[in-house]
Amino acid sequence: MTLVRLLDLIGIGVFAISGALAAGRKRLDLLGVFVLAAVTAIGGGTLRDLLLDRQPIFWLADPTYLGVIIAAVAITFAYVKWRRPPLASLLVADALGLALFSVAGAQIAEGAGLPAVSVVLLGTMTGVGGGVIRDVLSTEIPFVLRRGNLYASAVMFGIAVYLFLESVGLPRQQASLTGMGVIAALRLAAIRWELKLPVFEVDE
Numbered sequence: 211m212t213l214v215r216l217l218d219l220i221g222i223g224v225f226a227i228s229g230a231l232a233a234g235r236k237r238l239d240l241l242g243v244f245v246l247a248a249v250t251a252i253g254g255g256t257l258r259d260l261l262l263d264r265q266p267i268f269w270l271a272d273p274t275y276l277g278v279i280i281a282a283v284a285i286t287f288a289y290v291k292w293r294r295p296p297l298a299s300l301l302v303a304d305a306l307g308l309a310l311f312s313v314a315g316a317q318i319a320e321g322a323g324l325p326a327v328s329v330v331l332l333g334t335m336t337g338v339g340g341g342v343i344r345d346v347l348s349t350e351i352p353f354v355l356r357r358g359n360l361y362a363s364a365v366m367f368g369i370a371v372y373l374f375l376e377s378v379g380l381p382r383q384q385a386s387l388t389g390m391g392v393i394a395a396l397r398l399a400a401i402r403w404e405l406k407l408p409v410f411e412v413d414e
Contacts, residue, residue: 230283244283262332329373338361
């Protein structure tokens with residue numbers, strides 16, 4: 211198993227755990243937990259594949275993804291029975307998964323011959339789309355839209371860095387690793403120092 215493949219599956223597992231925890235906070239049953247875990251983990255990539263008309267959709271072609279989601283749900287069930295979820299560790303893992311998914315999604319959009327702005331948008335959708343679906347189903351304001359949150363903006367900037375470096379001749383692997391590093395670094399910095407975007411307010 212390659213490192214990229216391993217990181218991909220770890221990212222799926224982390225996103226699935228975050229969906230399972232969101233379901234637990236809403237006191238959903240086992241089916242509800244699995245649904246929220248699944249849409250969080252594979253929702254963004256599914257939307258990307260549908261928009262690009264990629265057949266079959268990635269998780270239908272490779273059932274390993276569903277197996278990882280099921281395992282993540284089972285681990286979450288077992289863990290929370292004994293201890294509180296390690297929020298800090300999950301946030302770090304989420305940042306790494308977000309970086310990997312977003313740049314990988316951008317590369318798929320790039321391979322379809324789309325312009326740079328579309329590559330950025332589809333890469334961002336791949337990374338954050340599942341979380342948006344999770345929050346909508348949980349009747350929460352999507353995390354990416356909450357006040358000043360440095361999340362989707364970190365993804366867009368990192369993908370833009372990847373595309374720029376690739377355009378000036380840097381090998382694709384190095385450019386993608388740099389883009390991933392930028393996304394992860396921005397997210398971790400936002401978590402550590404509570405970095406936020408300016409908030410737009412209108413007085414009534």
